[in-house]
Amino acid sequence: MKQDFQQILRGLNLKSTPKRVVLLEVLDDESVYLSPEDIWNRMKKRFRRLGLPTVYRNLEELYAGGVISRVIHPNRQLYYYLCRNEEHHHHFICVSCRRVVDVSFCAEKELQDVVREGIQGKVLSHILQINGLCRHCLQKDGAVHAY
Amino acid sequence: MKQDFQQILRGLNLKSTPKRVVLLEVLDDESVYLSPEDIWNRMKKRFRRLGLPTVYRNLEELYAGGVISRVIHPNRQLYYYLCRNEEHHHHFICVSCRRVVDVSFCAEKELQDVVREGIQGKVLSHILQINGLCRHCLQKDGAVHAY
């Protein structure tokens, strides 16, 4: 496992430092999106000195390398998540517990058609995100902050 | 037209001030998403004194009232747009000129199915945004910054 992370890092031409490995371990331990500060707090339990900029820099590099994905919350914060799924997919996000579930459904073909025919433009990317309540949070009673 | 805006404002229990009306006029004049600062600059041509916080406060109120929509750009900035379309729809956004085109295609039913059957959760909302190049920008030659 730590082995895997080292290989991932080398594959991106990044040196395998303890901080980077632990960052990936922290993300691997969670199935919810984490903010950079969440990640920093979890990592600080394992390092006496750790700067928040280090977390940001590494998140950016891993994101650029396609190892992790991120979403922008309406509150303008970025949240990061470790991709376990190699294929193109989208996300269901529980607005209560922030749990993420990969969704393989994708309307890419239809979108291409709409844009080619109606707009006569070109699709570069698309965002599809489902916000809702997961099974677990549906069972707990109501109080969910508005989204 | 100005009449309309005054009615809209009253409908939201907001007083009809010149600043608010002009804010709506500015949005009505554009078919691209505008940043709060874009809006501020356009509005400043018509008022000697105008604070940026006023623009933010009014955008927030109009957004909360459902009169305008907004998107979060990958650069983390918020952009605002005047909804002319009452029905549920999504957006095609040209990443070069920021032009917005309403897209009526929606995979809502499929998403509901996926979530009900696979995740056993509940859909509260969904985001579908197509990023691409509009016909006009496709014709201009290449230099489009990466998205």
Place this chain on the structure above:
DNA sequence: ATATTTGCAAAAGGTTTGCAAGACG
């Protein structure tokens, strides 16, 4: 040995807040 990575402090940049003065109904 050398290039990369990190910590720290400070800056940046967009957005929000507090409050007194002003405008709407």
Place this chain on the structure above:
DNA sequence: CGTCTTGCAAACCTTTTGCAAATAT
């Protein structure tokens, strides 16, 4: 008139940057 709105200045908060010291290969 009382309440809502605005301007200004300052605060906020997340993210970025500069640079010297530390670390990986």
